[in-house]
Amino acid sequence: MNWYKTLLDLIDMRSFSNLWYWIALGVTWSSASHWVLGVPYDMVYRARRDGGQALDDLETIVRINVARMLHASRSYGAVLIGVVCFMVTMLGLLGFFYHVEFAQAVLFLFVPLCVLGYMSLRTSAKIEAGALQGDALFRRLGWHRLGVQVLGMVSIFVTSLYGMYVNISIAMPG
Numbered sequence: 001m002n003w004y005k006t007l008l009d010l011i012d013m014r015s016f017s018n019l020w021y022w023i024a025l026g027v028t029w030s031s032a033s034h035w036v037l038g039v040p041y042d043m044v045y046r047a048r049r050d051g052g053q054a055l056d057d058l059e060t061i062v063r064i065n066v067a068r069m070l071h072a073s074r075s076y077g078a079v080l081i082g083v084v085c086f087m088v089t090m091l092g093l094l095g096f097f098y099h100v101e102f103a104q105a106v107l108f109l110f111v112p113l114c115v116l117g118y119m120s121l122r123t124s125a126k127i128e129a130g131a132l133q134g135d136a137l138f139r140r141l142g143w144h145r146l147g148v149q150v151l152g153m154v155s156i157f158v159t160s161l162y163g164m165y166v167n168i169s170i171a172m173p174g
Helices: 002-010 019-034 041-050 052-097 101-130 134-171
Strands: none
Touching: 019 041, 019 101, 019 134, 041 052, 041 134, 052 101, 052 134, 101 134
8 A cells, every 4th residue: 555655645636745846847947948939049059159051040940930930829819819818717716716726836837838928929020020130030039038037937936935835824724
């Protein structure tokens, strides 16, 4: 029976006290700051350092990813916004009206990622409008990455504060 208790402890649904939740939160924001508009940021460094073919590759992949994001937002953006609003409302009600901790934890992951999606669309629109190349593209991607990192730090900080509050509330009932 000891292995059964260990397994249940490993996949505990109390999210804010679960190590896997915090690992997922860290990996999410680490990946988000590495993949800027779908482009690995080491590719930006290499293009800035080497130029030539690396710069051409970067400009091509950014152009492709920007076109994909903007096409998706223009084609079915209204439906996507509706689905996202439904999910946020559902998670908010489950989490804070019905006190489902798992829904709260998912909401603390999902809402900042929605903000990230908006930031990415805004940056994509600026890149498309300005047809940025070379140094201007490096600056735009750099500022976007900095914004993603700040958003990630704020998200992790707020989630940590709320997670500590939940864990202390559970540990000290009354």
